[in-house]
Amino acid sequence: MKSLLHFFLFLIIIKLVHGRCDADDLSALLRLKKISPPPEAYVPPKLLSWNSSTNCCAWDGVTCSTDGHVIGLDVSGEFLEGRIDNSSSLFDLKHLQSLNLSRNCQVGNGFPIPPAIGKLTNLRYLNLSITCYTGQVPFAITRLTRLVTLDLSGNYNFGYTQLKLYNPDLSTLVQSLTELRELYLDGVTVSAWDTEWCQAISSSLPNLRVLSLSACNLSGPIDQSLAKLQSLSVIRLDDNDLPVPLPGVFANFSNLTSLSLRSCLVRGTFPEELFQVPTLQTVDLSDNPQLHGSFPEFPRNNSLQSLVLSNTKFSGILPKSIGNLKMLSMIDISGCSFSGSIPKSIQKLTQLVHLYMSSNRFSGPIDSIHWEKLLNLLNIVLDSNLLSGSIPSSIVSPPFLEKLLLSHNQFSGQLHEFSDVSSYLVTLDLSFNDLEGIVPLSIYNFRGLETLDLSSNNFSGFHFNSPQQLSNLSVINLSNNSLLVLYNGTTSSYSSFPQIVNLNLASNKLRTFPDFFRNHTGLAVLDLSQNQIQGTIPNWIWGLISLLNVNLSCNSFVTLEWPLTNSSGVSELDLHSNQLQGQIPVFLPYAGYLDYSRNHFSSSIPTNIVLSLRRNNLTGTIPGGVLEYCSFRILDLGENQIEGQVPKSLANCTELEILNLGINQITDTFPCFLKNISTLRILLLRSNNLYGGIGCSETNGTWPKLQIIDLAHNNFSGGIPARSLTTWQAMMANKDDSRSRARALEFPNDPGRAVVEFEYYAAITVIGKGLEMDLQKILTIFTLIDFSGNKFSGSIPKELGDLKSLYVLNLSSNAFTGEIPSSLGNLQKLESLDLSRNKLSGQIPPEFAELNFLSFLNLSNNQLVGRIPTSTQFTTFPKASFIGNKGLWGPPLTVDSKAGSPPPPPTLNGSQQNSGDEIDWDLISVEIGFVFGFGIAVGSLVFYKRWSKWYYKAMYKILVKIFPQLEERIGPHRRHVHITQRPRR
Numbered sequence: 012m013k014s015l016l017h018f019f020l021f022l023i024i025i026k027l028v029h030g031r032c033d034a035d036d037l038s039a040l041l042r043l044k045k046i047s048p049p050p051e052a053y054v055p056p057k058l059l060s061w062n063s064s065t066n067c068c069a070w071d072g073v074t075c076s077t078d079g080h081v082i083g084l085d086v087s088g089e090f091l092e093g094r095i096d097n098s099s100s101l102f103d104l105k106h107l108q109s110l111n112l113s114r115n116c117q118v119g120n121g122f123p124i125p126p127a128i129g130k131l132t133n134l135r136y137l138n139l140s141i142t143c144y145t146g147q148v149p150f151a152i153t154r155l156t157r158l159v160t161l162d163l164s165g166n167y168n169f170g171y172t173q174l175k176l177y178n179p180d181l182s183t184l185v186q187s188l189t190e191l192r193e194l195y196l197d198g199v200t201v202s203a204w205d206t207e208w209c210q211a212i213s214s215s216l217p218n219l220r221v222l223s224l225s226a227c228n229l230s231g232p233i234d235q236s237l238a239k240l241q242s243l244s245v246i247r248l249d250d251n252d253l254p255v256p257l258p259g260v261f262a263n264f265s266n267l268t269s270l271s272l273r274s275c276l277v278r279g280t281f282p283e284e285l286f287q288v289p290t291l292q293t294v295d296l297s298d299n300p301q302l303h304g305s306f307p308e309f310p311r312n313n314s315l316q317s318l319v320l321s322n323t324k325f326s327g328i329l330p331k332s333i334g335n336l337k338m339l340s341m342i343d344i345s346g347c348s349f350s351g352s353i354p355k356s357i358q359k360l361t362q363l364v365h366l367y368m369s370s371n372r373f374s375g376p377i378d379s380i381h382w383e384k385l386l387n388l389l390n391i392v393l394d395s396n397l398l399s400g401s402i403p404s405s406i407v408s409p410p411f412l413e414k415l416l417l418s419h420n421q422f423s424g425q426l427h428e429f430s431d432v433s434s435y436l437v438t439l440d441l442s443f444n445d446l447e448g449i450v451p452l453s454i455y456n457f458r459g460l461e462t463l464d465l466s467s468n469n470f471s472g473f474h475f476n477s478p479q480q481l482s483n484l485s486v487i488n489l490s491n492n493s494l495l496v497l498y499n500g501t502t503s504s505y506s507s508f509p510q511i512v513n514l515n516l517a518s519n520k521l522r523t524f525p526d527f528f529r530n531h532t533g534l535a536v537l538d539l540s541q542n543q544i545q546g547t548i549p550n551w552i553w554g555l556i557s558l559l560n561v562n563l564s565c566n567s568f569v570t571l572e573w574p575l576t577n578s579s580g581v582s583e584l585d586l587h588s589n590q591l592q593g594q595i596p597v598f599l600p601y602a603g604y605l606d607y608s609r610n611h612f613s614s615s616i617p618t619n620i621v622l623s624l625r626r627n628n629l630t631g632t633i634p635g636g637v638l639e640y641c642s643f644r645i646l647d648l649g650e651n652q653i654e655g656q657v658p659k660s661l662a663n664c665t666e667l668e669i670l671n672l673g674i675n676q677i678t679d680t681f682p683c684f685l686k687n688i689s690t691l692r693i694l695l696l697r698s699n700n701l702y703g704g705i706g707c708s709e710t711n712g713t714w715p716k717l718q719i720i721d722l723a724h725n726n727f728s729g730g731i732p733a734r735s736l737t738t739w740q741a742m743m744a745n746k747d748d749s750r751s752r753a754r755a756l757e758f759p760n761d762p763g764r765a766v767v768e769f770e771y772y773a774a775i776t777v778i779g780k781g782l783e784m785d786l787q788k789i790l791t792i793f794t795l796i797d798f799s800g801n802k803f804s805g806s807i808p809k810e811l812g813d814l815k816s817l818y819v820l821n822l823s824s825n826a827f828t829g830e831i832p833s834s835l836g837n838l839q840k841l842e843s844l845d846l847s848r849n850k851l852s853g854q855i856p857p858e859f860a861e862l863n864f865l866s867f868l869n870l871s872n873n874q875l876v877g878r879i880p881t882s883t884q885f886t887t888f889p890k891a892s893f894i895g896n897k898g899l900w901g902p903p904l905t906v907d908s909k910a911g912s913p914p915p916p917p918t919l920n921g922s923q924q925n926s927g928d929e930i931d932w933d934l935i936s937v938e939i940g941f942v943f944g945f946g947i948a949v950g951s952l953v954f955y956k957r958w959s960k961w962y963y964k965a966m967y968k969i970l971v972k973i974f975p976q977l978e979e980r981i982g983p984h985r986r987h988v989h990i991t992q993r994p995r996r
């Protein structure tokens with residue numbers, strides 16, 4: 012009885028709350044429901060309850076007034092399937108006060124907002140964010156004069172043009188909608204210049220609480236007039252162009268909670284009192300490289316939760332009072348210029364989850380901080396600073412810690428045993444420090460570790476090389492009297508970090524092959540390069556089923572342990588610079604990249620995409636048979652003792668891009684059959700005994716992609732065939748297509764490489780004045796013709812002048828005659844030109860004065876006459892560039908005498924060496940090499956200061972072309988860039 016009464020009461024309450032659904036509204040809603048998809052497809056969950064047999068006021072997402080009119084509709088994120096246009100029944104819901112259609116992209120579907128929206132004149136709340144409406148916002152919207160909240164943000168995707176506020180413009184809009192408290196127009200193109208937008212808003216909307224105009228194409232400063240908006244709580248102006256100092260107005264807003272000015276080009280000094288506003292919760296000023304500032308003392312009463320200042324010029328120290336930010340959960344000040352020590356008081360930030368402070372100048376120790384008190388930390392990112400001292404063992408104690416990056420600092424000494432460790436740690440990067448000694452035992456307790464990078468330290472080994480040795484131990488007594496449960500009888504196989512994917516121990520002092528990862532089948536990347544590991548490469552590593560990328564280069568390995576399985580999935584193996592002997596192992600069926608160079612291998616050649624056997628002891632002839640089904644794209648047999656002829660079977664290598672046979676003892680005529688390999692980019696035949704002409708009159712093949720041809724130091728004779736030159740299109744490229752060329756050389760996407768980012772490079776080794784340099788990536792845009800040291804004769808073909816993107820041309824030490832063609836003056840990118848030691852006559856073409864990039868010129872020891880062209884460029888060349896000619900005069904050979912007096916006699920013949928810091932181009936050799944690894948490894952070049960200045964500059968220029976972001980990155984903001992030093996080969 013009682014329950015029946017309750018039931019009736021319940022019904023009455025329902026009636027009171029919902030009223031009775033208005034018939035017209037019901038019909039409108041049912042028609043609206045029809046835009047949802049057919050029944051068998053996905054039905055939006057809220058619309059499931061929209062059933063004509065029930066009261067529509069009880070439907071999900073529907074709110075009614077007491078008299079049964081629908082006044083609120085919220086179908087946000089329901090993935091409605093149909094478009095809402097002028098004919099939609101939605102606009103019959105005349106009593107609507109609140110409409111939320113957000114996150115329904117089919118609703119707008121790239122069409123304009125329907126003007127019928129103007130019928131809903133009772134609306135207080137309108138949310139059309141992420142509805143994929145586009146084009147001009149209709150005038151009809153200005154009729155919604157009661158609007159308190161208008162959200163049109165996020166409508167700028169799917170390749171359609173975004174929403175625009177041109178007509179009506181922002182002023183017209185806000186003059187009509189004077190009740191607005193919250194205005195979200197993020198991503199709407201607002202055509203407002205200068206301070207127009209500030210003035211429009213501040214004069215019409217004095218009670219505004221939320222101003223969210225990110226990516227609105229605003230291009231004017233923030234104006235003092237905004238000071239009128241005393242109620243502002245949220246200010247979001249990211250991704251606009253506000254290129255002047257910020258006014259101090261914001262600090263007066265007593266209710267300010269959120270200020271976001273990311274990537275706004277704001278300059279000047281940030282008003283620091285803003286950080287002291289007691290209501291402020293989030294600040295994002297990141298990516299404003301001209302914005303300066305520093306931290307004030309933080310007051311005790313504050314609400315700061317998120318402080319993001321990355322990539323700005325904020326500087327100074329972190330004040331001790333940072334410990335007052337009790338609510339702080341996120342601090343990102345990476346890529347700023349902060350200095351001084353990290354104050355101990357940060358241990359009071361118990362709410363802190365993300366700590367990002369990389370790439371600053373923080374110094375001093377961090378071991379007095381009680382890291383274990385920071386119970387909520389997930390990320391500690393302190394890399395690329397000047398921090399020193401020991402690494403505190405408590406730093407891994409925050410129980411949920413996932414990422415710890417301390418690389419590129421000056422931490423030193425031994426690692427102490429870690430007492431409490433986060434079992435969530437996924438990434439531990441201590442690389443590029445001065446840590447030494449044995450890696451502590453407790454490292455095996457990071458059970459979730461996926462990336463361990465200890466590279467570029469001085470670690471000498473692991474406590475127990477193989478944890479299996481510990482299988483009987485369950486408790487280990489640590490020096491600090493704590494007990495560490497490590498292994499537990501049967502669980503021993505789960506010791507250490509079974510999840511490891513990426514293990515980098517390169518550049519340490521390991522002497523034995525670490526084998527604690529023997530059972531870790533998830534390992535994909537193993538880098539043990541540049542250690543002192545001796546003896547045998549164990550064969551169990553080839554059984555690790557996920558292994559893709561193995562770098563064991565630059566050690567002292569002598570043998571590979573047999574038998575070698577041939578089922579390994581390793582796709583990249585670098586064994587270069589060891590002492591491996593005997594037969595070349597052929598056992599990796601999926602390898603696309605193998606570097607066996609600089610070992611003592613003797614013979615047999617595996618088939619892969621890339622093969623480098625440079626600087627081995629290959630002797631005798633190249634066996635023709637191995638090239639029968641050739642799929643090499645790169646074949647590097649340089650610097651061996653190969654004799655005999657160039658094997659004709661190379662013609663089977665129809666995808667060959669790079670061929671290096673340089674520095675061998677091959678005796679043959681020019682391999683004309685290579686002309687049929689149209690993919691060839693780089694051909695290196697220097698320093699062999701090749702002879703005869705290079706005309707190849709019997710082949711029609713061409714080399715449209717050829718970038719580098721080096722035939723130096725052979726016995727080639729005859730003329731340079733002009734006809735061939737006209738087909739070398741890659742050297743003619745007029746446009747600056749260096750990027751696309753760099754891309755074209757990359758290897759095609761191959762699913763097997765998904766985990767390992769395969770980094771290909773071609774390197775030139777420049778030997779000059781005792782310097783040896785590898786230039787990675789340079790070859791990708793480098794162009795060079797080197798025919799020096801042969802017996803070429805005849806005149807220099809004028810067609811050479813068509814090779815407009817040529818960087819280096821060396822025809823020295825031949826028997827060329829006739830005049831220097833003036834067309835060479837067209838080679839506007841030329842940086843080095845050597846025509847010395849020929850029999851060239853006539854004058855230096857005056858066009859040479861225009862060669863602006865020319866940094867090295869040698870015309871010495873010819874029969875040139877006349878005055879040396881005068882230009883700023885020419886005055887920088889030394890005398891040695893011109894000596895040994897019959898009748899050259901003028902600076903720099905002879906000081907210009909007064910007008911009228913006869914030209915002074917030219918200096919005598921001489922074979923004087925080049926003076927100054929110039930590289931002796933006669934000693935330049937071109938080599939090919941490969942590296943694989945992560946990130947960009949260009950540092951060795953960019954920071955190699957000792958290198959001849961001009962070459963440094965020229966190559967830097969090229970690098971910046973390849974990596975336009977480089978300039979920015981190696982500036983003060985080094986965030987996320989790890990410049991790695993590569994081993995010299």
Ligand SMILES: *[C@@H]1O[C@H](CO)[C@@H](O)[C@H](O)[C@H]1NC(C)=O
Pocket residue numbers: 241242243265266
């Ligand atoms: C700040 O917020 C409070 C509480 O919402 C409100 O009472 C007060 O009027 C606001 N101040 C201003 C200047 O708008």
Ligand SMILES: *[C@@H]1O[C@H](CO)[C@@H](O)[C@H](O)[C@H]1NC(C)=O
Pocket residue numbers: 496499501502
């Ligand atoms: C040790 O092994 C036993 C049984 O094999 C298991 O119950 C116990 O949880 C293990 N202890 C640890 C610390 O792994």
